[in-house]
Amino acid sequence: MSETHRKAVWLKDYTPPAFVVDAAKINFILGEEVVEVHTELQVRRNPAVSLGSGGFFLDGKDLALRCLKMDGRRVAPHGFTVDQHGLRIHGVPDRFTLETVVAIRPQDNTALEGLYRSGAMFCTQCEPEGFRRITFFPDRPDVLTRFTTTITADLDRYPVLLSNGNPVSTETLPQGRHRVVWQDPFPKPSYLFAMVAGDLAVEEDFYVTRSGRQVQLRIYLEKHNRGRGKHALGALKKAMRWDEEVYGLEYDLDLYMIVAADDFNMGAMENKGLNIFNSKYVLADSDMATDADFQAIEEVVAHEYFHNWTGNRVTCRDWFQLSLKEGLTVFRDQEFSADLVAMSLKRIHDVRLLRTVQFAEDSGPLAHPVRPESYQEINNFYTATVYEKGAEIVRMLRNLIGARGFRRGLDLYFERYDGQAVTIEDFLRSMEDAANIDLSQFRLWYSQSGTPKVVVSDSYDANRREYSLTLRQQCQPTPGQPEKRPLHIPVALALFDNTGGQIPLCLPGAPDPDLGPSTVVSLCQKEQTFRFGNVPCRPVPSLLRGFSAPVRLDYDYSDADLRFLMVHDSDAFNRWDAAQKLACRIILRCVDQLRTGADFALDPILSQAFTEVLDGDLGDKGLAAQMLMLPSENFLAEQQDCIDIDAICQARQKVRQALGGQLREALLARWQFCQGEDAVAFNFSPEDAGRRALKNTCLGYLAAQPCSDFWSWLADLYGQTSNMTDRLAILAIFAERESPESQAVLASFYDQSRHNSLVLDKWFAAQAAARNPSIIEKMRLLLSHRDFTLRNPNRVRSVLHSFARGNPGGFHAANGEGYHLVGEQVIQLDRINPQVAASLAGAFSAWQRYDRRRRLLMKAQLENIAAQQCLSSDLEEIVHRCLH
Numbered sequence: 001m002s003e004t005h006r007k008a009v010w011l012k013d014y015t016p017p018a019f020v021v022d023a024a025k026i027n028f029i030l031g032e033e034v035v036e037v038h039t040e041l042q043v044r045r046n047p048a049v050s051l052g053s054g055g056f057f058l059d060g061k062d063l064a065l066r067c068l069k070m071d072g073r074r075v076a077p078h079g080f081t082v083d084q085h086g087l088r089i090h091g092v093p094d095r096f097t098l099e100t101v102v103a104i105r106p107q108d109n110t111a112l113e114g115l116y117r118s119g120a121m122f123c124t125q126c127e128p129e130g131f132r133r134i135t136f137f138p139d140r141p142d143v144l145t146r147f148t149t150t151i152t153a154d155l156d157r158y159p160v161l162l163s164n165g166n167p168v169s170t171e172t173l174p175q176g177r178h179r180v181v182w183q184d185p186f187p188k189p190s191y192l193f194a195m196v197a198g199d200l201a202v203e204e205d206f207y208v209t210r211s212g213r214q215v216q217l218r219i220y221l222e223k224h225n226r227g228r229g230k231h232a233l234g235a236l237k238k239a240m241r242w243d244e245e246v247y248g249l250e251y252d253l254d255l256y257m258i259v260a261a262d263d264f265n266m267g268a269m270e271n272k273g274l275n276i277f278n279s280k281y282v283l284a285d286s287d288m289a290t291d292a293d294f295q296a297i298e299e300v301v302a303h304e305y306f307h308n309w310t311g312n313r314v315t316c317r318d319w320f321q322l323s324l325k326e327g328l329t330v331f332r333d334q335e336f337s338a339d340l341v342a343m344s345l346k347r348i349h350d351v352r353l354l355r356t357v358q359f360a361e362d363s364g365p366l367a368h369p370v371r372p373e374s375y376q377e378i379n380n381f382y383t384a385t386v387y388e389k390g391a392e393i394v395r396m397l398r399n400l401i402g403a404r405g406f407r408r409g410l411d412l413y414f415e416r417y418d419g420q421a422v423t424i425e426d427f428l429r430s431m432e433d434a435a436n437i438d439l440s441q442f443r444l445w446y447s448q449s450g451t452p453k454v455v456v457s458d459s460y461d462a463n464r465r466e467y468s469l470t471l472r473q474q475c476q477p478t479p480g481q482p483e484k485r486p487l488h489i490p491v492a493l494a495l496f497d498n499t500g501g502q503i504p505l506c507l508p509g510a511p512d513p514d515l516g517p518s519t520v521v522s523l524c525q526k527e528q529t530f531r532f533g534n535v536p537c538r539p540v541p542s543l544l545r546g547f548s549a550p551v552r553l554d555y556d557y558s559d560a561d562l563r564f565l566m567v568h569d570s571d572a573f574n575r576w577d578a579a580q581k582l583a584c585r586i587i588l589r590c591v592d593q594l595r596t597g598a599d600f601a602l603d604p605i606l607s608q609a610f611t612e613v614l615d616g617d618l619g620d621k622g623l624a625a626q627m628l629m630l631p632s633e634n635f636l637a638e639q640q641d642c643i644d645i646d647a648i649c650q651a652r653q654k655v656r657q658a659l660g661g662q663l664r665e666a667l668l669a670r671w672q673f674c675q676g677e678d679a680v681a682f683n684f685s686p687e688d689a690g691r692r693a694l695k696n697t698c699l700g701y702l703a704a705q706p707c708s709d710f711w712s713w714l715a716d717l718y719g720q721t722s723n724m725t726d727r728l729a730i731l732a733i734f735a736e737r738e739s740p741e742s743q744a745v746l747a748s749f750y751d752q753s754r755h756n757s758l759v760l761d762k763w764f765a766a767q768a769a770a771r772n773p774s775i776i777e778k779m780r781l782l783l784s785h786r787d788f789t790l791r792n793p794n795r796v797r798s799v800l801h802s803f804a805r806g807n808p809g810g811f812h813a814a815n816g817e818g819y820h821l822v823g824e825q826v827i828q829l830d831r832i833n834p835q836v837a838a839s840l841a842g843a844f845s846a847w848q849r850y851d852r853r854r855r856l857l858m859k860a861q862l863e864n865i866a867a868q869q870c871l872s873s874d875l876e877e878i879v880h881r882c883l884h
Ligand code: LYS
Pocket: 127, 128, 266, 267, 268, 269, 270, 303, 304, 326, 379, 382
């Protein structure tokens, strides 16, 4: 075990803070080598806690303490102790002022937590425990403090000096320096603190709230990115309006700032009044951003903005409650985007992510409840489970109590807890009280990990005109939870007759038997049967409509049923899902054929169904594109207990090729039609994005089974593209093969993108994710490329995560070279950025589900990592959980 090993923190051990900090004055004196941080805290014993004798503890990490004073007097050496966790002052009065001076070196901070440098600017990332790398402080979310921040810096290099709240004074100092003071009127936990200094350009707009207050909106970006903040500003205004209209929530300061940083561990951060973003989620124009980027920017901008209420005004008591703010805020941003885009498309996008990433997490050694019981390194819990499954739980709750009840519950939650640090339990109780409902069983969603499976069987009694559905739930054991209890699972459903008509639902004996065309049944026991009366013929059921619960559904549809639902289901999500199910099943059948050595033949039903989509009325091209997309290898792997990755990759490719060949005419016709509809000027709108998605999906199939002059035609097409979406789609196709055209296209893309790191990331990512036969060699070239660096998280993700998480054929190469390559990088990366290293190492977590050879190879990588000296706590925890 390495030296950094820390003990686990447990939810059950929570105790309130012994001291509160009413006010903090933080004074940054910025130098090129050293930053001095002078801090003055007004501390008071917490009246809610009975007298303890442990003194006052302040977290602190890698801080050089230069001065320590209490109530104006230096603290004697025996009056305090400092170790690698922080500072303890022994014997303190009930109320006192504590002053510290510490020195830090932001330029050496490659972990990008606390105060660090991104390019020429200084910026901070404090959530969850970064503030302790800035100054000594009780760095826990339940200590809420009023912050005043002073920044003193060189005027030429750092003309822009920002912190939370409002600017209160500016002053020019001798020797070319200046000083700015900021004050945040809202008490906040230290994780929401932020500070930025740099020579930045600003783009501005304003927003008038519904109560008539004018709010200044500012986006700060590096000067060479000037002009690229417009889309994000627009998204911010839409989000502000939406939150007023849907939840009655208004912004509470006069200034809202977003800063784009090139080096950032995650997507973005909701610091009060001063969000700091990964520049990937801010900068956009048609030359650099794809439709997916435009979309993601809207989502992330909205997410961070919505945090101002769900996260900042009401925050988390402790980090076990992380989903209180993240699950709820993801749900809110999903609903916002669904209102902007088409509801069904947004849902498809989110469910796809949930079913590939979160379900995989839930079925492996890293499975944890949405509200975890313990952690070693909280950074490892910013997961798909806490975020995406957390959002699904909130969605079920909203559906259960209805939009009005949910709004009342949220109103009550803010009424009760504004300005406080609370728990998921407090949130649920607000919902119970507002909607007058008992959520005792529903709560289990937060504490029980694992993905439930709902097995459905049915029968039809023609004489009684009765249709019965029997639903049974089961859930595999997960780490620490051998036994599972039945959950409250809402299953939305409808029944279709053989002409595609929806059969009115009637549950005889129920208090309100006539349910209309669709309903939601609650599966609360292990097994339940629902009998529908007045059913004229054996129906085709549409189950779990809109993905009404985060479960795996197991119902024995016939191929014909699925094709039928693809056409007739009135729930667009389920039309898409029927297409996925059909494609998935046909690819998995092909997997079996490959295993038994049988000849491959594509079942005609898939090409027929896809032809129907291609030839159908394409009112919604975005949806058609989604329906035509084959399930990913990762999704297919999730369907197997023991993953046969070679067969999955091969089978999927064969099906792709067969479809590309058999549907060539229809694909080409659709492509031409969409291409012809392309407007001259690029515009990001749901319709335009949908058309481009369909067009490029067709192109992908055509490339899988190309006709003779396809490649030179495609290279010409590349030369004519007018936006990044189309350019990248073609680049990705070329990245899959070795040819002079490929080289030329890759080289030309590189030349055009060299000076824009976000575009260069796409160049790296397209190659790292390519299903290219010589991918390992390619990866070695990319890793030794002069533009590759382990210091920039976006670059690391574009190469290493794209490969390890998005290129299963390469990562799982039978000789173990993919594993070796990733294992090596994880070790190197850990010395630079533990958080990003730990997330990359997670790629090995499913090792036990592969064949014996791969199992051993992956395990060997994990063991090799575990054996390294001085492993970070982040990586150590992940590797340990994977191996034990
Ligand atoms: N709270 C941020 C969000 O909006 C993420 C912070 C990441 C901290 N490691 O998702």
